[in-house]
Amino acid sequence: MLFRQLFDAESSTYTYLLADERTREALLIDTVREQVERDLNLLKELGLTLHYVLDTHLHADHVTGAGLLRQRTGARAVAGKKGAPCVDLRLGQGDVLELGEVKLEVLETPGHTDDSVSYRVGKRVFTGDALLVRSAGRTDFQNGDAGQLYDSITGVLFELPDDTEVYPGHDYKGHTASTIGEERRFNARAANRDRAAFVQLMGNLNLPPPRKLKEAVPANLACGLTADPRPDAPTT
Numbered sequence: 243m244l245f246r247q248l249f250d251a252e253s254s255t256y257t258y259l260l261a262d263e264r265t266r267e268a269l270l271i272d273t274v275r276e277q278v279e280r281d282l283n284l285l286k287e288l289g290l291t292l293h294y295v296l297d298t299h300l301h302a303d304h305v306t307g308a309g310l311l312r313q314r315t316g317a318r319a320v321a322g323k324k325g326a327p328c329v330d331l332r333l334g335q336g337d338v339l340e341l342g343e344v345k346l347e348v349l350e351t352p353g354h355t356d357d358s359v360s361y362r363v364g365k366r367v368f369t370g371d372a373l374l375v376r377s378a379g380r381t382d383f384q385n386g387d388a389g390q391l392y393d394s395i396t397g398v399l400f401e402l403p404d405d406t407e408v409y410p411g412h413d414y415k416g417h418t419a420s421t422i423g424e425e426r427r428f429n430a431r432a433a434n435r436d437r438a439a440f441v442q443l444m445g446n447l448n449l450p451p452p453r454k455l456k457e458a459v460p461a462n463l464a465c466g467l468t469a470d471p472r473p474d475a476p477t478t
């Protein structure tokens with residue numbers, strides 16, 4: 243399987259490219275609207291055909307590139323069962339998406355948002371903001387629920403084998419990946435903490451709202467196909 247981790251420095255978002263090396267069919271997870279040209283160039287250079295653009299959840303901190311990529315390539319936009327209304331395909335717990343030899347399984351991991359899912363592909367799991375390297379996504383907006391997030395992390399993700407590689411939706415400290423075993427031991431929010439203590443911790447983070455909250459949520463409900471107020475915005 244061809245696998246790439248891409249990064250958007252402005253929003254600290256990771257985008258993942260997965261493709262079957264033989265059939266050249268590809269999918270992207272958690273794209274960023276401002277990086278659509280980068281992603282299209284990479285697909286072209288590598289001779290890949292984009293079939294699916296997946297989001298792990300309705301993002302509040304960046305605008306998805308799913309709608310633009312769908313327009314440009316004919317790929318189908320995919321999300322969890324409670325994901326954005328604009329998507330073509332909604333997947334629930336245990337659903338599998340196949341692309342040649344690539345088999346992607348959906349794990350419902352709500353709590354950061356109520357629509358959050360993780361995608362497991364072989365020994366890798368793409369956790370969105372449910373589980374970050376040594377951290378976990380905030381739960382104070384978009385129907386977030388700290389208790390539900392604790393259950394998703396400890397009851398779903400931590401049940402995966404210890405050597406499963408964790409690929410998060412963001413990182414702000416320079417990490418790129420981790421493993422389930424590492425996070426079970428070292429995760430600063432969830433490791434060695436019971437449900438009540440986790441809920442208390444998440445309720446006292448006092449984080450400022452994401453800079454793009456007001457723009458990103460409505461845009462992402464339309465797969466990113468809304469007017470972009472920036473003067474250098476892509477015109478496609």
Ligand SMILES: [Fe+2]
Nearest residue numbers: 301302371379
């Ligand atoms: Fe998020």
